[in-house]
Amino acid sequence: MTYISADERKKEILAAARRLCVRDGVAKLSMRGVAEETGIPLGTMQHVFRTRGDLLRALVDDVDAEIDAALRTGLVGAKGLAATLHAGLTTFWEEMVAGQVGLQLIQYELTLTTLRTQSLHGIAAWQYRRYAELLAQWCQEAAASAGETIAVGYDALARVILASVDGLILQYVVDPDAERAAGDLEMLIGTLTALAAPRPAE
The missing domain is CATH 1.10.357.10 (Tetracycline Repressor, domain 2)
Known part of the structure; x- marks a missing residue:
């Protein structure tokens, strides 16, 4: 399994959040949606961004x-x-x-x-x-x-x-x-x- 640093994980999540915001709007942005977009388990993502x-x-x-x-x-x-x-x-x-x-x-x-x-x-x-x-x-x-x-x-x-x-x-x-x-x-x-x-x- 490839190790991904916390900084790299953060960049990946933010890039996905931006894509979703551009596509669907900020109001529809959800933690679960970003988790699905990145393929990162929601629990893992919440270690980076709690809310x-x-x-x-x-x-x-x-x-x-x-x-x-x-x-x-x-x-x-x-x-x-x-x-x-x-x-x-x-x-x-x-x-x-x-x-x-x-x-x-x-x-x-x-x-x-x-x-x-x-x-x-x-x-x-x-x-x-x-x-x-x-x-x-x-x-x-x-x-x-x-x-x-x-x-x-x-x-x-x-x-x-x-x-x-x-x-x-x-x-x-x-x-x-x-x-x-x-x-x-x-x-x-x-x-x-x-x-x-x-x-x-x-």
Whole structure:
């Protein structure tokens, strides 16, 4: 029998959960369904994710890691916040939005499903706090790397980025017009840069 590490097992379960979410929607995701999809006994799977809530939190974590990796591409070689905003948000859009409508539907469905399910209610707030924290840290690192300060707080800037990009993604999911989305993203990046008004620290 081939030994499978806990990390490999976790990746296998999360990949199966994503497939099921894309195919059937987050609301229909069940521990038993994921067990059947992977061929892993339900009891064994529950050693990795004890509850459906644990599995949904892990899905958020999994997507967070991808978002972080895409944004951090913008930190490589970029000089300052303006360049980082452009490189990071463009890379994020290309890798995680364009052609990935299914993944974005999972994101929205995760939020709505957890808001509508009493036992999962805290996950949505946690999900958005995580996104905002990730964005604030990313912006702060970008500005600090170039010795810049900005005109607004990093937490506030992060929330505006999150709200704005969320809106663009929803429009794209509803009507995936790549040319329009690219133009809107460029306009948004310019607006965010003007809002932040990065300048050399005194």
